Amino acid sequence: MGKVYLVGAGPGDPELITVKGLKAVQQADVILYDRLVNRLLLDEAHEGAKLVYCGKSPDRHSLSQETINSLLVKYAKQGNVVTRLKGGDPFIFGRGGEEAEYLRKNGISFEVVPGITSGSAAPAYAGIPLTHREYSSSVAFVSGAGKNGEDSGQNWEHLAKGADTLCIYMGVKHLPDICEQLLRHGRHPKTPVALVYCGTTDEQQTVTGNLENITTKAKMIRNPAMIIIGDVVRLREKIQWYEWLELEKEQPSQVVFG
Structure with missing residues (x-):
């Protein structure tokens, strides 16, 4: 069984991610990231890490929240370290609470890494x-x-x-x-x-x-x-x-x- 990190990427400037958040990006086997995440942070992922774009613009979602929840559980059950990378802070209008609930319901270990909210x-x-x-x-x-x-x-x-x-x-x-x-x-x-x-x-x-x-x-x-x-x-x-x-x-x- 793997583990999921719900990480706040910060407001846009890649230098404003926390040290712990950056470590979660660097150590991840799978990264599910949103539209507002600065792409420079993805360059910190190790070679071979799987990157999954989740979209999440105000009027259009590339992936539904239900699909994202299922993918987090799927990849964690495969034994991966999974980082869910969100703009800002995951618990401030980021639906991080919904994802945490779903992970708990499915018996997946997780940590929340707060970020600087916009x-x-x-x-x-x-x-x-x-x-x-x-x-x-x-x-x-x-x-x-x-x-x-x-x-x-x-x-x-x-x-x-x-x-x-x-x-x-x-x-x-x-x-x-x-x-x-x-x-x-x-x-x-x-x-x-x-x-x-x-x-x-x-x-x-x-x-x-x-x-x-x-x-x-x-x-x-x-x-x-x-x-x-x-x-x-x-x-x-x-x-x-x-x-x-x-x-x-x-x-x-x-x-x-x-």
């Missing part, structure tokens, strides 16, 4: 701290996949009046609906909003606005992107370190910080 990493790379003594003392990680607050009217009301900072995953497609729900339930129209596309990577782009205008300003932003809502977004103007770093590489003698 909900914290993308804002950090955009210069947006999720908490700040003057702006925010609470954060909520939210799935934005539901449309028009489907079956979650009370939830949006709670979010609008609850956490200071909202980090919304998988919400770009439904951004107009999200803004409408928050405004309807009392969030101030001038509440700052940021969208961070491909956070922590060379393709990172950030667009800022507020609940009234972000839908118009962010028309060109697509998935994968994080939505950050709250007063902490104002701090980006002061601490957008990633952009300064890139500028410093291009024009090191001309960069002025502040």
Whole structure:
């Protein structure tokens, strides 16, 4: 009997995987990986390791979750070390909990290796701290996949009046609906909003606005992107370190910080 590692690959930058996660990649006989996993991490697999692409885009899955579950059990029962490599953290909107349940049900030994989730990493790379003594003392990680607050009217009301900072995953497609729900339930129209596309990577782009205008300003932003809502977004103007770093590489003698 083999073993399964449920590993968080991190938010995009391959250097942000944990040491334990990297070891699980290097030691694996079989790696089942998702769409958002940086392909450079797969280069760390040993020669002869089997690589299985699982897809998992918001609108389309190459393999169903049921099929992935079955493959994890199948390969482990063949005596393999199996690494299930997921973008971000496996237990934050990664269905890692479902896979862990299925492995347990089938008597498969497994370990969970947490990863850095894009909900914290993308804002950090955009210069947006999720908490700040003057702006925010609470954060909520939210799935934005539901449309028009489907079956979650009370939830949006709670979010609008609850956490200071909202980090919304998988919400770009439904951004107009999200803004409408928050405004309807009392969030101030001038509440700052940021969208961070491909956070922590060379393709990172950030667009800022507020609940009234972000839908118009962010028309060109697509998935994968994080939505950050709250007063902490104002701090980006002061601490957008990633952009300064890139500028410093291009024009090191001309960069002025502040």
